[in-house]
Amino acid sequence: MTRRGVTSAMRCAGNRDHQQDLALRRGNNSVGGLYSFDSIDSAQKIITGYFPGEARNLGVAHNTRVFDATLVKEASLGLNSPHFGGKLNQPPGAFVCTEVQVNVTLANDPWQARNPVLRQQPGLLAKTWLSGLQPNTLGGIDTFDTLENAKAVAQVTMDSCVQTVADVIKEQGHKVTLVGHSLAGAVISQVAEFMSEKIERLTYAAGFLLKDGDSVIEAMQRDPDGEFLPELVFSEDKSSVTAAPHVWRDKAFHDVEETKILDVLPLVDHAQSTEPFAAKVQLSKEKFGSVPKNYVRTALDKMVSPKLQDEIVGNWNVDEVHVLQAGHFPMLSMLHKVLEPA
Secondary structure (H helix, E strand, O other), rough: OOOOOEEEEEEOOHHHHHEEEEEOOOOOOOEEEEEEOOOOOHHHHHHHHHHHHHHHHHHHOEEEEEEEOOOOHHHHHHOOOOHOOOOOOOOOOEEEEEOOOOOOOHHHHHHHHHHHOOOOOOOOOEEEEEOOOOEEEEEEEEEEEOOOHHHHHHHHOOOHHHHHHHHHOOOOOOEEEEEEEOOOOHHHHHHHHHHHHEEEEEEEOOOOOOOOOHHHHHHHOOOHHHHHHHHEOOOOOOOOEEEOOOHHHHHOOOOOHHHHHHHHHHHOOOOOOHHHHHHHOOOOOOOOOOOOEHHHHOOOOOOOHHHHHHHOOOOOOOOEEEEEOOOHHHHHHHHHHHHOOO
């Protein structure tokens, strides 16, 4: 990771001179890597030219991101990052890649307090912090001794999702507005229950605004017009679920441009934990009910049908309801409308 330019590629091919790590992602067996460049300009030329062309030639989806290396050097050195000169005392058994869409750079994140906690994770050998560009994101490549220890950290639950959001809110010096899309609607609801005094408003974009004691999977099972749930494939132990690429295209991205589908498909085309979908929310009128709410309905939605959205909007007092002629992902199909002021 020399100087400023770093690009993370979900599938890996080409100039091996720049490549630092190559990994096979379990679940959908995708191949990716973390590449180091001398500058951000050099990294951006690769992700706008070489990678898209290779993906088109192979007929596969891909995703690439550029991260700023200078912002993460000090934080990464504190966690033995090999990209900044750290030495591993044994061969790595697994990697965990995380990226959180928080619109915060590492320069504004209290990583000094996080690093000592991260060092206590069982089996962690090293971590390279990542600070994304356009948009700003936070994340990292965590190196573990075994696949089992990596899986334990990577396991997604409703509690872990809620805690991730709560940790970011605690670092702010003011009330915040939370926007929850789809499953994240249940997440922000639970966050608001735990820290309602720190929430200015909740906005749901085709999000699950559930009643107390309800779960996302139960709501989807009640949906008379939902077309996504019947297409899902559950693992034998019901702990994870996948959907085929054509299901994502037909039921989720049916009104999205092909170029955008190719960008986002790698982000969803993998096994996902079922625990957050099955977790029952615990909400009260006194706390969660006191937070102002808006709802954005998606009239062409096949995942959360308009009928289910009608039910959801009626669960709690909602100040404003806006309707978009869009499928489940309006931020992909009509971002300009999503960003328009009410």
